[in-house]
Amino acid sequence: MSLLPSPRTVGPFTVKAIGLGCMNLSHAYLPRPDAQQAVRLLRHALDVGVDFFDTAALYGFGANEELLGRTLMHRRDAFTLASKCVLGGKDGQRGIDGSPAAITATLEDSLRRLQVEHIDLYYLHRLDPNVPIEESVGALARAVEAGKIGAIGLSEMSAATLRRAHAVHPIAAMQTEYSPWTRNAEVAVLDACGDLGVAFVAFSPVARGVLAGGVGADGVPEGDIRAAMPRFQSPHFERNMELAAAFGAIAADAGCTMAQLSLAWVLSRRPWVIAIPGTTSIAHLDEDLATLTLDLSADTLAAVDALFTFEAVSGPRYQRAAQAQVDTETWDGEPMA
Template identity: 40%
Template sequence: MDDQAHALIPRVKLGAQGLEVSKLGFGCMGLTGVYNAPISDEAGISIIKHAFNSGITFFDTSDVYGPHTNEILLGKALKQLPREKIQVATKFGIVDINATGLVISGKPEYARACCEESLRRLGLDYVDLYYLHRVDTTVPIEETMGELRKLVEEGKVKYIGLSEANPDTIRRAHVVHPISALQMEWSLWTREIEKEIVPLCRELGIGIVPYSPLGRGFFGGRGVTEKLPSNASLIHIPRFVGENLEKNKVLYVRLENLAKKHQCTTAQLALAWVVHQGDDVVPIPGTTKLRNLDDNIGSLKVKLTEDDLKEISDAVREEEVAGYRSHSVFEPFTWKYAKTPPIHSNLAA
């Protein structure tokens, strides 16, 4: 990574406990096939190395991606990169995804076993940021956090994060051990966290890591300028289907017109909007294409004023977005979801 790349992607504090990451991260999930067919390990490693050489040092994965293959792929790439310059985030808590929903466990013994297995797959002695991927409502959050605190004390985990947690859970968890980062879906068309979650994170000194900051690729043209393959998982997400998609295309065109004004791509403008939400906000867009990665990095050059941000927000009004943000079986009852209530499945007690 050269100095020019480092200058383009500045480092910021994520949370108040000392974790420092690149202002833009990289979500590795898609490299092993979710929205697209899996790519080869060689291609995946090439993308990770290109991201690092371009100034990105913050890489996000999970034990459930693959499952397991995503961590293994990232581990292979890490062997070719300087560990001390990289921040690795992984997650545990989703045991399985089946037709009835997510099977979730926050049991202490499960947390420990998952951490040790993730370290083995990644080939690391410690993970920089360890998230509870989804909250297990059958296990008090204090019990899960107690075990995560032990993992920090043992040096296996540097910092702790939560994903898709509600305000009460965040507060209770933070009492047991400080939370450094909260990962939530946040983009121009998914903005539920702005009312309660964002102010709470700032009150407690918790960094915010938006996933799907391009609306699962929608603001990069997926489903609009780029037709979805018949086997794409996105065809199961209500916002990408039928009448909903046609309504949402209107929002894309509005943003596309604003992008011309700012002399950038639609994806860059959408991502720049997320980046500009605060110094404590570190989005983690992912891609399987080098040109999209470069495009995402280019969003950091887009400078927006308060008036610009309002104009962009007004172009994609929350109340105009058609359809639920995710397939209902993929999300538990841990947060307030619009449109359609999701299904939640837990491990037996």
């Protein structure tokens, strides 16, 4: 199945099926690129036609937005810009504040750091359990009316929350982790997006590097955000690496790379799915984008399905504190930290 002739719609915007998640240029994953490497990657992405860039106030506690602001905005008309609020940092610690006042203040900070007067797509990064979703969406609806943002998104939220939010103001996109090894979106929210005409934006579509061959037998460096995730800890990690090896064999038989197979599988799930892999490597970026020219058989994609059943991956997706910050559905029997 060729994915090339399938641009995706995000609210009023039309984008390619693969965009760029910018988090790991400034945040969470190690090793982190130096400033010149990050700038080269972003400018190369523009040059090869990437038209959807995703950042957030949280990433580098503002540093990622600043990076995009000084690197990309001379070609502002060439891409759709997405950022996020609610989940942010104070004194080096992350926290959640979905109050209208906090959302308004964060948006002003985002506009300043990005060096723009308008952000195309602005997400509520997480659901604040202490603030009704209607109030948080209402703050962004007022920002749409003021011309400061073009469309509203949600991140890591459930189908029920999506429907409540959509009743206040049309939601353009739902962003959630989605890959062969994290399939929670298939419980309900993926189809809810289809029902409501909402784009589904898959972050970590290559399983946080595991299904791109980017994680070796030694695991991830100390200080990398993945090191605290149960799936990257023994004994879960060893089992998951066995799955990754089997996945690699499927990719080899199909004549593509592991990352390309994972991205193709994600994009094949529904025509409203967009993938935003992140990378610090120009070569890997080009490899990811080449997925759009692949012609993979239904049998190949079915083999991925058969390997990565809901129960196949060992260990919870998040540690306890991080799991408490997401509103996404869980599947029956899913392990919890």
